[in-house]
Amino acid sequence: MSETQTEVFADATQVGGSGDVMIELDGVHKYFGAFHALKDINLNVGRQEVVVIIGPSGSGKSTTIRCINRLEKHDKGRIVVDGVALSEDVRNIQEIRRETGMVFQGFNLFPHLTVLENITIAPRLVRGKPKAVAEEKAMELLERVQIPEQANKYPGQLSGGQQQRVAIARSLAMEPKVMLFDEPTSALDPEMINEVLEVMMDLARESMTMIVVTHEMGFARQVADRVVFMADGEIVEVGTPEHFFTNPQEERTQKFLSQIL
Amino acid sequence: MISAWLKKNLFRSTGDSILTVVAGGLLGYAAFRMLRFVFVTGRWTVIKVNLNLLITGAWPQEELWRLTTVILALAAMAGLFMGLAAKQTALEAADDDDVEPMTAGERARSLVGRLWPAAGTVLLLLLLTETAGPWLLVAGVIVVSAVGWFVGKQLPLKAKGALTGGGVVLFAVLIWFLTLGVSWNSWGGMVLNLFLAAISIVLCFPFGVVLALGRRSEYPIVRGICTAYVELFRGVPLLGLLLMANVALGFFIPRGLVPGNVVKAIVVFTLFSAAYVAEIVRGGLQSVPRGQLEAGRAMGMSPITVTRKIILPQALRNVIPSLVGQFISLFKDTTLAGAALGMTDLLTGGQVLTAQKEFRGQGLIAETLIFVLLLFWAGSFTMSQESQRLESRLGIGER
Ligand SMILES: Nc1ncnc2c1ncn2[C@@H]1O[C@H](COP(=O)(O)OP(=O)(O)O)[C@@H](O)[C@H]1O
Ligand SMILES: [Mg+2]
Numbered sequence: 001m002s003e004t005q006t007e008v009f010a011d012a013t014q015v016g017g018s019g020d021v022m023i024e025l026d027g028v029h030k031y032f033g034a035f036h037a038l039k040d041i042n043l044n045v046g047r048q049e050v051v052v053i054i055g056p057s058g059s060g061k062s063t064t065i066r067c068i069n070r071l072e073k074h075d076k077g078r079i080v081v082d083g084v085a086l087s088e089d090v091r092n093i094q095e096i097r098r099e100t101g102m103v104f105q106g107f108n109l110f111p112h113l114t115v116l117e118n119i120t121i122a123p124r125l126v127r128g129k130p131k132a133v134a135e136e137k138a139m140e141l142l143e144r145v146q147i148p149e150q151a152n153k154y155p156g157q158l159s160g161g162q163q164q165r166v167a168i169a170r171s172l173a174m175e176p177k178v179m180l181f182d183e184p185t186s187a188l189d190p191e192m193i194n195e196v197l198e199v200m201m202d203l204a205r206e207s208m209t210m211i212v213v214t215h216e217m218g219f220a221r222q223v224a225d226r227v228v229f230m231a232d233g234e235i236v237e238v239g240t241p242e243h244f245f246t247n248p249q250e251e252r253t254q255k256f257l258s259q260i261l
Numbered sequence: 262m263i264s265a266w267l268k269k270n271l272f273r274s275t276g277d278s279i280l281t282v283v284a285g286g287l288l289g290y291a292a293f294r295m296l297r298f299v300f301v302t303g304r305w306t307v308i309k310v311n312l313n314l315l316i317t318g319a320w321p322q323e324e325l326w327r328l329t330t331v332i333l334a335l336a337a338m339a340g341l342f343m344g345l346a347a348k349q350t351a352l353e354a355a356d357d358d359d360v361e362p363m364t365a366g367e368r369a370r371s372l373v374g375r376l377w378p379a380a381g382t383v384l385l386l387l388l389l390t391e392t393a394g395p396w397l398l399v400a401g402v403i404v405v406s407a408v409g410w411f412v413g414k415q416l417p418l419k420a421k422g423a424l425t426g427g428g429v430v431l432f433a434v435l436i437w438f439l440t441l442g443v444s445w446n447s448w449g450g451m452v453l454n455l456f457l458a459a460i461s462i463v464l465c466f467p468f469g470v471v472l473a474l475g476r477r478s479e480y481p482i483v484r485g486i487c488t489a490y491v492e493l494f495r496g497v498p499l500l501g502l503l504l505m506a507n508v509a510l511g512f513f514i515p516r517g518l519v520p521g522n523v524v525k526a527i528v529v530f531t532l533f534s535a536a537y538v539a540e541i542v543r544g545g546l547q548s549v550p551r552g553q554l555e556a557g558r559a560m561g562m563s564p565i566t567v568t569r570k571i572i573l574p575q576a577l578r579n580v581i582p583s584l585v586g587q588f589i590s591l592f593k594d595t596t597l598a599g600a601a602l603g604m605t606d607l608l609t610g611g612q613v614l615t616a617q618k619e620f621r622g623q624g625l626i627a628e629t630l631i632f633v634l635l636l637f638w639a640g641s642f643t644m645s646q647e648s649q650r651l652e653s654r655l656g657i658g659e660r
Contacts, residue, residue: 071555098561108556112574112655121570122560174560 015046021080022047022178022209023068028077030063030233037063038074039233045178048207052220052241055230056256061213064230065180068211069100082177098126101171105183107163109155109170115142116151119170127174134173141169145199161192165199172203179203181212215260221245229253298627307625308632309389311614315633316386318449318605324442328452329398331435333405338428340406344413345421352418375646382639445521449605451636457523457606458592458640461530465591466584468531469538470577474568476543487539494536499594502529503601526598534591541583545576578655585648589641596637607633 015021023045030038038060045051053061066072068079070086070093079086081096110118119138123129129137142148145165147158155163164184171179181200185193197219204210204223214220220227221241229237229244229252237244237253245261248254271281308315313322320328387395416424448456475487494502506525520528549572557567577584599609611629614620 069559071559094561094563097559100559102556102559104552104556106552108550108552110553110556110571110575112578122557122562125566125570126561171560 015044015049020047021045022049022082023211024078024080025064025068026078026080028064028067028074028079030060030067030072030074037233038067041077041235043228043235045209045211046225048209049225050204050208050210050212050223051226051228052224053211053213053228053230054215054217054220054244054256054260055236059230060233061230062182063233065102065182065211065213068178068180069097069102071102094126098174099176100178100180101174101176102180103164103167103171103182103184105186107155107160107167107187109163109167111155114152114154115147115158115166118155118166119173122170123173138169138173141172142166144172144202145169146195159192160188161195164188164192164196168196168199168203178209178211181210181214183213183215185214185216217241217245217261229256231256303628303631304623304625305389305628305632307614307617307620307628309391310619311610311617312386312389314450314605314614315607315610316450317452318610319447320443320449320452321447327439327442329401331439332398333401334431334435336402336406337409338431340409341413341416341424342428343406344410345416345418345424346413347410348414348416349418375650376643378639378642378646382636385635445523446604448523450610451607453523453598453604453606454592454595454637455640457526457530457595457598458588460527461534461591461595462588464527464531465534465538468535470542470573472535472539473542473546476539477546491536491539494533495540499529499533500597500601502533503597505529507602522598522602522604526595526602526604530591530595530598534587537587538584541580541587542576544583545578545580546572548579549575578652581648581652581655585644589644592640592644593637607636 021044023043025041025043028038028041029036041060041064043051043064053064055061063072067074068081074086082099084092084096086093086096110121113121116135116138119141120129120131120134123134123137124131139148139151142151145168147162147165150158150162150166155166158166168184184200185196188196193216197216200210200212200219201223212219212224224241226238227241227244228235229248229250231252237248237250239248244253244257248257272278317325317328383399387399390396472487472491475483476491478484478487503526506529507522510519510525519525553571553575554567557571558564562570596606596608598604599606605613611633612626614629615623615625
């Protein structure tokens, strides 16, 4: 194993995980007006693989994962999620969204609904699950993120760490095949970061396919199969976590790592 | 304890004390003048004699029974709904350990706190009447709504949908039943103001919400139409629109199809207020962070579901005070219907009184105006209080 631990991937299209491809980004470009935010992104993520994306602010990390569930529309290239290519078709987009959970930096819980309602609303309205079934599943998930006692509270009554754990449970309630995390701990007070990371590590151990934008290198080291470093809308370097700790090749990578480590 | 409070709040310094004494003196004097007017110098016979006119206007006396029937039916319906709502609240409170159920005493106190302006006004009206009819009507309303309440509490929660549907149908039937005996032109008095306000509010609210959503549509044509509508109706005076409806409608549609005055007024109030409601709701929609929409979308919800279940509830909650403000304005603006359409609404009716043969030239305008304004105030204040209650109830989750 120790050989592969420091392996440098030639490009980001060689997948880890179980071997077959779960997410495929193929020559993806994205413009905001005249601004070229993503420049030819090629990235494949394997089934059950955990990929961590790092990079300076504004480098296009969020845009990349937001293109996968079409919160942003890419302008060129191909995106395939579990064999389904993203198209203009609304149904196709909704189908892909049902299979991809997303956790946001700012939680984005629904403040007018209780924790339980937050978790059950999408399964009930999108998947058409009966209330009782959805609630039972929600309670299971709350057990899993270790806050079953908060079920009837409103998000505003919870701490940041608890809110983010509810947000994770809310995404999991849709039984997604892929989870996308966009800096899930960046808005948290330091003492709450670990409780959220632990939930995410649990998920990784249970073989969830995950793309995680984060600067928590400890997390990356423990669970990431590959780390992707982005800068200026490009993928600059890809490798195992060990590779980034011991042997980063590119100058931009070295400079960035020296700032965060 | 009282002296300490007085010292702290009213007499902290010499300046404070002077202010307190002067302001207290002025207030006391004003209150004295007011009470003297109400109980000693005011001549209230004009109100007493004309109470019928003020409340129902030119409504034909022999058809009053229709109005009575409608009021009783509405009271029964309201009772049913409140009973069902009370059951739901009780069940939710039982579910949630954090919420203490209200004791009977607390409930009574909250009811008095909410209803005293309306109840006080009704009592005042009853004291001014000289026949038993109104007393019987109020007693009937209380009995019927109480019975409705108890029946409502027995219904299963699922009945809400059926009850709402039934309510709408019943309401349509009641309106039809009224039109059998009373023309749309002979409505009047306080009943007219309340009816115009209630119907227009119920109609302009959904219309305004649709307009607000339309202004954010991704289709430029929809956006354009909604924007043009809002700007058009906000740009003209309400009185002008009412006058248009009164005199100019005949130019646009065949004479035979011109509706009665009440219908005209409702159409104008609805079209006009919807534009304002749309702007208020649009502000509310803008106040909901974009992340809410993204979170809903990311879970595969359709745009309509996200709007209905995520965005609108938050947007509306954020604008309850402005919305209710708009509805209160609408209620008071119903007086313009009197002026523009030649109907004897409450305010016009009040002015008619002082021109009657027995009361002419006696300077009774103060008495009638005070009475009329009191009724409007009681209605507006009740709306305002209910809005605050709604706000605090819906605000539970926000800290
Ligand atoms: N909606 C938008 N409109 C215009 N520019 C945007 C928008 N979203 C992101 N950008 C720009 O695209 C670049 C990449 O953004 P983002 O993906 O959020 O970066 P990161 O997540 O790596 O910090 C930034 O320069 C940002 O300013
Ligand atoms: Mg970002």
